[in-house]
Amino acid sequence: MTSQTGQPPVRKRPATIVDVAQMAGVAIGTVSRHLNGQPVRAGNRDQIERAIAALSYRRNSTAVAMKTNTSHIVGFLVPALSEFHAAMLEQLSQRMRMAGRAVLSFCHGAQPASIREGLEFFATHRVDAVIMDGEVAVRQDLQRYIDDGLLVVLYDNDIPDLPVDRVFVDNRNASARAVSHLLDLGHERVAIIHGSQHDSAGRERLSGYHDAFAAHGLTPDPDLVVDGQWAEIRGYERMRELLALGDPPTAVFSANYNMTLGALAYLHDAGINIPRDLSLVSFDDIPALRLHNPGITAVVQPIAKLAEAIADIVDARLADPAAMGRQVVRVGCAITLRSSARRLQ
Numbered sequence: 001m002t003s004q005t006g007q008p009p010v011r012k013r014p015a016t017i018v019d020v021a022q023m024a025g026v027a028i029g030t031v032s033r034h035l036n037g038q039p040v041r042a043g044n045r046d047q048i049e050r051a052i053a054a055l056s057y058r059r060n061s062t063a064v065a066m067k068t069n070t071s072h073i074v075g076f077l078v079p080a081l082s083e084f085h086a087a088m089l090e091q092l093s094q095r096m097r098m099a100g101r102a103v104l105s106f107c108h109g110a111q112p113a114s115i116r117e118g119l120e121f122f123a124t125h126r127v128d129a130v131i132m133d134g135e136v137a138v139r140q141d142l143q144r145y146i147d148d149g150l151l152v153v154l155y156d157n158d159i160p161d162l163p164v165d166r167v168f169v170d171n172r173n174a175s176a177r178a179v180s181h182l183l184d185l186g187h188e189r190v191a192i193i194h195g196s197q198h199d200s201a202g203r204e205r206l207s208g209y210h211d212a213f214a215a216h217g218l219t220p221d222p223d224l225v226v227d228g229q230w231a232e233i234r235g236y237e238r239m240r241e242l243l244a245l246g247d248p249p250t251a252v253f254s255a256n257y258n259m260t261l262g263a264l265a266y267l268h269d270a271g272i273n274i275p276r277d278l279s280l281v282s283f284d285d286i287p288a289l290r291l292h293n294p295g296i297t298a299v300v301q302p303i304a305k306l307a308e309a310i311a312d313i314v315d316a317r318l319a320d321p322a323a324m325g326r327q328v329v330r331v332g333c334a335i336t337l338r339s340s341a342r343r344l345q
Helices: 017-024 028-035 042-055 061-068 083-098 112-124 136-147 171-184 200-215 232-243 257-270 287-291 303-319
Strands: 073-078 102-107 129-133 152-155 165-169 190-194 225-227 251-254 279-283 297-300 328-331 334-336
Touching: 017 028, 017 042, 028 042, 073 083, 073 112, 083 102, 083 303, 102 112, 112 129, 112 136, 129 303, 136 152, 152 303, 165 171, 165 303, 171 190, 171 200, 171 251, 171 279, 171 297, 171 334, 190 200, 190 232, 225 232, 232 251, 232 257, 251 257, 257 279, 257 287, 303 328
Parallel strands: 073 102, 073 129, 129 152, 152 165, 165 328, 190 225, 190 251, 251 279, 279 297
Antiparallel strands: 297 334
16 A cells, blocks of 8 residues: 555554653653553543543553563464364453453464474463463473463363363263264274374274273274374275275264265265265264264264363463463263164164
8 A cells, every 4th residue: 555655654653651641741650550550640540541542552562461471362372273273263262352361373284393483472472371282292392381481271182291281072981972872773893084193182082982892892893993194085085995895884983074074075976875874973063064964973072161161271370370280171072963873773
């Protein structure tokens, strides 16, 4: 954008506390006391407020943070704004806003170097806390920030042995219940397309699969345990491989919605009917699974409850910074039953 003279517009200099003091006719110290919530005479207070409004004065948040050791900003370090993480950002923003805080997000693409950049960015901006999906590769880096007093809350995936708070869904129990549903329907050849075993969520959901078989006195066929790496294309490929077996599964549990979408795409391409030809259950419930015909039975992650638990922990820790702890909150999941799984005759 340029002015009528063809030159770029000159950015207006922001008003300073000195400008406010001069317009209000008071000392700079008086303005400072008012801005910091300390009592000043009513006449001076009114003059200062009028000057602030006239000058559109804004406090320097970085300076305030340095002085008060709080910025009222929470950092959200996230791999990508996918369906799950975007919903978490929305819920966290609502919860934090109720406490007078804003959420600043940084997407790192699951790259350790980018995670380190994000941590340094948040530390430089003196955020009150960082909420992040755990990544073991940055454990030592994160420990240094924690040692410097950074408050960290992990969600979704863990980093073992860090002195931080954690809020997770009960992945293992929820997966066991989902697989048990299929076993109770008479399916014994139940396959799992599991997530990366690098991630604690992936390991816990696979453990839940094995727990369900053990509870039914059964042992799963190792050929039915396949790695989808959380990815849609891997869900497509793994479903194709499972159904190409000499003795294919009669039911499949997919451990996240990305892999489920890939699996559904293959079933559509192959002309395989759900649930007549194959029963399917997913971990994660998204609109696409509700709208699919038939609807897909799914584990529902209670994102609003996760965000509430995280916000409560941040409130408690900021109220008592010395109480840095290792609190672990596990939130239970519901399972929404739809028409994608049938009783095996």
